[in-house]
Amino acid sequence: MTPSSALKAESPSALETISRNPRIRIRRSGPPAEDAKCVVYWMQRAERAVDNPALDVAIDVANELDLPIVVFFSAISNFPSANLRHYVFLNQGLRDIEADLAERGISFIVRRPPKNSLEALLTELRAAMVIGDENPCREPERWRSVLAHRLKIPYWTVDADVLVPSGLFPKHYFALHIFRPKLYAHFPTYLVKPENPKPVRQWQRPPNFESFDVKEDLTEGWKHLDRTVQPVDYLTGGTHAALKRLKDFVANDLAHYQDRRNHPEKAGTSHLSPYLHFGHIGPLTIALAVDQALKQKVITKEAYDAFIGEVIGWRELAVNFVKYVPAYDSIDCAEPWAQKTLREHARDKRDPVYTLEQLEKAETYDELWNASQMQMVKFGWMHNYMRMYWAKKILEWSQSPAIAFENAVYLNDRYELDGRDPNGYAGIAWAIAGVHDRPWFDRPIFGTIRYMSAASTGKKFNSKLYIRNVMENEPPPLLT
Ligand SMILES: Cc1cc2nc3c(=O)[nH]c(=O)nc-3n(C[C@H](O)[C@H](O)[C@H](O)COP(=O)(O)OP(=O)(O)OC[C@H]3O[C@@H](n4cnc5c(N)ncnc54)[C@H](O)[C@@H]3O)c2cc1C
Structure with a gap:
């Protein structure tokens, strides 16, 4: 069903016009609730109050309905693979959202478990509609589809974290040189200054209305949160x-x-x-x-x-x-040529083979690899060039490509501040499964998956300086 046909029968035509924006996906159609008091933007992925197309759509809808807008963030304590490092960064970001929303005259409600139900809030606020953002990863996408089935009011999501709406591309592109011209062709439409509209009406927050104070520690009292991965101070969130x-x-x-x-x-x-x-x-x-x-x-x-x-x-x-690609975070995402070559080399001798624990503790014979692992563990960020080398070595040192993929995802998602992200899954898929790459020369273990050797990698830059800096706890340099 196209956005406009989904709404046509019942909705005011101004909303229909807004809904034609290709960034918008109508997850639950129908007219806005009657006698409603506000429009709610459920912020999940696009955690910002400036240049945020999802927020802008919510404001446009609210203005059209002559209602105020309320922005809601539901903090969940068990976000897949998230630990203290990630939550501290997120918590820092919430403070900027609150300040930037206040400048636009918009209220920000944050709730923590067990009182963080979006549906309960929508009822409490008497919301006309709910606008959300998009997240292509499995679990966040599942939450959105479940919500769409349960809600009784319209629910639209806005693809806010890409320049060109991802829905304009109907399939997976297996190489950048094929995808890029199609993507760049949309720049004249999408590379334009956003309007950042202002809401016409302001929501009057009732006294004692429940909302978490974002200056406080969001994770306080969360007994099951993994606190072993420490926050980093070389970057501040927000x-x-x-x-x-x-x-x-x-x-x-x-x-x-x-x-x-x-x-x-x-x-x-x-x-x-x-x-x-x-x-x-x-x-x-x-x-x-x-x-x-x-x-x-x-x-x-x-x-x-x-x-x-x-x-x-x-x-x-x-x-x-x-x-x-539903299997984006496992070796099953490999193209047939890559599956075949890895299968042909499945019995090649691996020497050494490192366990996940050895990898995690950076206990390999390769000091450049150990430094890259430690850069990620200590600072929550690894340089791109080292990420490529890091993942390829995990393939070389693992019992099978499937185990290599699994361990790389585990470590990447656990320690990188930017982990748990499409970029991470695609990066690991590129390094270990040849995704978005082409076959190279055949060699042991890798088959025709592109190889990176320690000798040549180490010579392309001052690797001794890199190793020394990481080992001496120097954060990744930010400015020349
Ligand atoms: C094995 C492996 C794992 C990776 N894991 C992640 C991850 O978990 N999260 C993540 O965001 N990136 C990941 N990347 C991609 C890339 O390494 C990082 O985005 C980049 O190093 C981040 O540093 P930067 O912001 O200074 O990058 P810059 O060089 O300044 O690039 C700017 C932005 O472009 C994007 N970008 C850069 N390189 C890539 C790339 N190869 N693929 C996709 N986008 C890119 C990123 O959003 C980045 O912030 C991974 C790459 C590999 C090979």
């Missing part, structure tokens, strides 16, 4: 820190991105991935800043292409992969 990081990166490092991005011992990449993962910043904000730098001749077209190729090209290909 939209304000993300915007500052973007500004510093564009002013200092973007011009040299294409030359420095493969130097893990230096500054040179944006470190925006944790902020993108939590939705503290959106890809549109980043792409607009980069576009402006190009127009002002602060950077060359080469730097622009290199960076946009990563932050929009590879990143949105990862979203496309997770959206359409």
Whole structure:
């Protein structure tokens, strides 16, 4: 059912017009509830109050219905694979959301278990409709479909964390060079400054209305939360820190991105991935800043292409992969050529074989690999060049490709601030299962999956400096 036909029969035509936006998916159609008091935006993935298409749709809908908007964040204590490190970053982000929403005249309600039910809140607030955001990963997508079946009011979701709505692409693209022209063809439509509309009506919060104080520790009293992975202090969560990081990166490092991005011992990449993962910043904000730098001749077209190729090209290909490949987080996601070659090498001798525990503790013979693992454990972020090497070595040292994939996902999701993200699953799939890559020369264990050797990897940059910095607890350098 198309968005407009879903609404046509019963809804006011102004809403129908809003619903034609290709970012919107109507998960439950029908007219808004009568005698309602507000429109609710259930914020889950796009955790920001600026340049957020989901929030903007909610405001447009509320204005159209002449109702106020309320933004709701339901904190859940058992988000898949999340630990204290992730929650502290998220908690920091909530403070910026509250402040930025207040500037737009919008109330922010945060609730913790056991009183965090969205459905209960919708009833309590007498919501006309609920607007949400999108998340292609399995479990968050399941929550959305379950909710759509249970709700009695209309429920729309907005694809807010990609530049080009992912629904415009009907299938999985198996290579960037095929996906990229189709993606970039939409830039004239989507690479435009967002309006950030203001709500016409303000919601009057009743006295003592229950909402968690975001300055407090969100995780207090959560007995089952994994607190063994410590928060990091080299990056602070939130939209304000993300915007500052973007500004510093564009002013200092973007011009040299294409030359420095493969130097893990230096500054040179944006470190925006944790902020993108939590939705503290959106890809549109980043792409607009980069576009402006190009127009002002602060950077060359080469730097622009290199960076946009990563932050929009590879990143949105990862979203496309997770959206359409159900086995995105296991070896079963491999293309037939990769399945075949890995099967042919299944009996090749692996020497050494490391257990998950040895990998986790960085107890391998390879000091460069150990340093990359420790960079992730200590700082919640690993340089891209090292991530490729790190995952390929796990394939080399594991009993089977399936175990390698599983262990890489476990470690990546546990320690990376940006883990549990389509980029992580696509990155591991690229390294271990040849996804979005092509066959290379045949060799033991890997078959025709691309190989990276310690000798050549270590020579391409100052690996001794990288190892020394990590071992001496130096955080990844942020600025040159
Ligand atoms: C094995 C493996 C695991 C990975 N795990 C994750 C992960 O869990 N989360 C994650 O966000 N990224 C992951 N990546 C992709 C990439 O390594 C990181 O996004 C990047 O290192 C983040 O640093 P940055 O923000 O400084 O990147 P920059 O070089 O500044 O790039 C800007 C942005 O572009 C996007 N990007 C860059 N490289 C890639 C890429 N190869 N694929 C998709 N998007 C990219 C990211 O959103 C990044 O923030 C993984 C890659 C590999 C090979």
